[in-house]
Amino acid sequence: MAKQQLSVDETVAMLDAVADAIIAAEPELSEADRNLGDGDHGLGMKRGMEAVKAKLSEGGFESVDKVFMAMGMAMMSSMGGASGAVFGTLFRNGGKALKGSETFDAAGLAEFLKGGTEGVMTRGGAKPGDKTMVDALEPAQKAAELAVSLPLSEALDTTAQAAEAGRDASKDLIATMGRAKTLGEASIGHPDAGACSVAIIFRTMATFAAGN
Amino acid sequence: MAKQQLSVDETVAMLDAVADAIIAAEPELSEADRNLGDGDHGLGMKRGMEAVKAKLSEGGFESVDKVFMAMGMAMMSSMGGASGAVFGTLFRNGGKALKGSETFDAAGLAEFLKGGTEGVMTRGGAKPGDKTMVDALEPAQKAAELAVSLPLSEALDTTAQAAEAGRDASKDLIATMGRAKTLGEASIGHPDAGACSVAIIFRTMATFAAGN
Amino acid sequence: MSVPKKLLNDPNACAAELLDGLILAYDGQCEKVGKASIVKKSIPDGKVALLVGGGSGHEPIYHGLVGTNLADGAACGDIFAAPSPDIVLDATKAVHRGNGVLFLYGNYAGDVMNFDMGAELAEDEDIEVRTVLIWDDVASAPPTKKEDRRGIAGLVPIVKIAGAASQVVESLDELERVAIKVRDNTRSVGCALAPGSIPATGKPTFDLADDMVGLGMGIHGERGVGEIPMCSADELTGKMLELIFADDLEFASGDEVILFVNSLGATTHMELLICNRKAREILAEKGIIVHQTIVGPLVGCQEMAGISFSLTKLDDELKKYWDMPCQSACYSKMEGRQS
């Protein structure tokens, strides 16, 4: 059954599904990073997601912001690396923006993405076009902003589509941030690893909310 | 034309041919050492034989003992390693035993091998059966002793045959000297590298003296 | 490509296990603090503290540079991953003696973000933190964009000198000044002959044809100025030093330097010495005086084959700090210029 909004427990279940999806994608995420970076993006994300699953299973979350923030904290402290910082910040700052919400809906999604994207860009200094996860995140954020009045499941679907398009478009960019920046033109032709993770995260959320 | 004895110049030519034969055999000698030692026997012998060729080409040798001794000195100081010591000693001490001879004949061959073999065994402490070059050298020495009254070409042929038989028999020995000694039973099945060199040395001398 | 044969227990626990092994190798001089920090046991009150750190997998650095007249502590990340902010915070609190903490580490996005967050957390606890980024790799960006350069093997002379200075200076300002000076006086360039691999997967960190050399590569295998055909030791040494001399820092006749010839892993000490021979010939031609040479595998990328050259130009102050003795699990020397 497609969801209009999620309760705290459903949000926990959705993020647990996100963690599973990222863990399952470890090999492809590491491979993506091998092309442009040091080949460990999947390993870092997997380490983070195992910590996230442990944290989520503890339960006792009063509101959805706490769930997202706990996820961000778990990632940040277990992962390290560039992705620990940026994905940790995404969930922590995104969660902060939902302060006290007891449900997660399309408006919440937009708030989450606004806070999270701002946080990531401030922390890392990357702008769209630098060939980082921001190239999937920022289009997702724009899509969510236009989808505030849709049911959550539909809002998540258009957000995920935007993230996927952003990931695909990152193939053609020249890296100017992160490890890939020294590659110059040679960075063309491969999608950014972090952008691949962003696409998986929102696609999994959308699938969950669609009830499939 | 088969030779009864060699002049100083012919001795130089013979030893130059020996050097060429050893240089050409470098890969198989190194491979033999790879089975039981550190894989460099051919390289060391080659280095030595290049020095020998340079020394021989200087000329000016008054008697055959000087030729053999010069060969031994050149080997000893250019090769290092176990084989620099033992082959250097073989030629140096063997040469010493020929003191003042102006020709090299079957009796000289027996003297050379007696002095050389004694020198090697004293220097390295190896006895027949220890799986070293002594297992080709000592049978060669015995054969030469019995061949003192033959023409040089024939004496060298029986000496070379004995060296080859000794090399082949070394396959079945358990090493108790040199690098291979720690292998124990595992050393069975391969001929000793230094014994291979001894066989080549005397076979080349025999071929030279046979005039082929 | 077969997976390299390694002595591991759990391939996902390498970073934690190696840190335990390192602490033990310090024979009581250092201890583990928090999740993954290594800290000297005796840091005098009031000392300006020096903290280094970064991802693991590059052993013996950075964590091997904690010691006498070297760093006071290191924040250690997982394999090829910057330490998380809480690890940085733990390390910062443990080395702090009331007079501020200098963070000195390599300029990588992950490290910068995590150390910055750690610094923010530390400042929340009233610890003054200053950061000097190491960006010695001339191949990674033009001289006009130093802040885009990454930190590679030059960290060894930089940390050595900053560590000695940290024993002597009276303020964080002073230590920051010296660290910036030695950083700005250090240039490096690296190359790769074959990739290292990630312990958890056994996968090579990059692909490189058998007959090519990656020139100007980073310590994870990040590409630099490009690939060139495999060539002799002398030729490659010449090409690499040319990249350093083409940079903005002048190395003139009479200048004194520290020369560091580093192996990234599988390249043998024999090869380093063969390259050193050529490097010294080139330096001698330019009239550059080598005050001391370091040769060895100190900044690695697992079993990657490759070398790097680093040059640190000395002035009287830097030389004085260089000449102090030091001791750690990574680099030790007696007083003076001995080698």
Place this chain on the structure above:
Amino acid sequence: MSVPKKLLNDPNACAAELLDGLILAYDGQCEKVGKASIVKKSIPDGKVALLVGGGSGHEPIYHGLVGTNLADGAACGDIFAAPSPDIVLDATKAVHRGNGVLFLYGNYAGDVMNFDMGAELAEDEDIEVRTVLIWDDVASAPPTKKEDRRGIAGLVPIVKIAGAASQVVESLDELERVAIKVRDNTRSVGCALAPGSIPATGKPTFDLADDMVGLGMGIHGERGVGEIPMCSADELTGKMLELIFADDLEFASGDEVILFVNSLGATTHMELLICNRKAREILAEKGIIVHQTIVGPLVGCQEMAGISFSLTKLDDELKKYWDMPCQSACYSKMEGRQS
């Protein structure tokens, strides 16, 4: 099997070129003497001299152990080949200061024959020479046949301690006594995961299946107690230390030791530290106290993958010599027990 990619010029000139590079790395402290010897520039008159040496290709030893409070000189052979008698003679004459020369090197047929011939030549020139052979490898012969054992990585603590003693003793007898004591107190065992290769041919020095480990191997790949299936770092560490503890030298609770965890080449510092973690656990269980740990690739066999453990049991005299500072291109430390 593809040939390993190496930074060389002439593959047959490696030994000569690396020696040149090493002399330069000593920055004026050492000089080349004769064909292939390296000798300290300042050896006081009357000093009892310490000479080490052996084949090249194992860098940084032996030639990297010449230095302050270490060896006075080294006679250097070609790759994996003992130095010839004339090289030994040159080195002996260059280090001799009227009070005799101790030869201290590994027990290999080639080394023994060549050093003995060198000693005979030196004695012809009225230089008194004494020889102590290093035979620390417990896997190479039973304890009843020590003279059949080869010398492996234990040479590092042995030369360190003998080198310090050589600064202090007044006679060749005394130095010989200390060298024998530290030799007799040292035990090692090595293993191989993959072969190194001979630079001139690129050929591996031995064959080893992907799923096997050679246990008790020498530093050229000479076989020891046999092959065992590839296993975890902890398991292998346990098996290796067991071989040492099964030997005739007792290591009892309360004994103080130097622990040396060595890489033969391609094995990473990370792996050494992981193995050190387990080694320390095992030593702690037995109550053995580690006075100082050495971790690093000091005794190599080109890019061979493998490790060795060495234990040197200290008494008050050996500890005093250990604690002296030292400095060379291979191993340096400050005064005392620091690490």
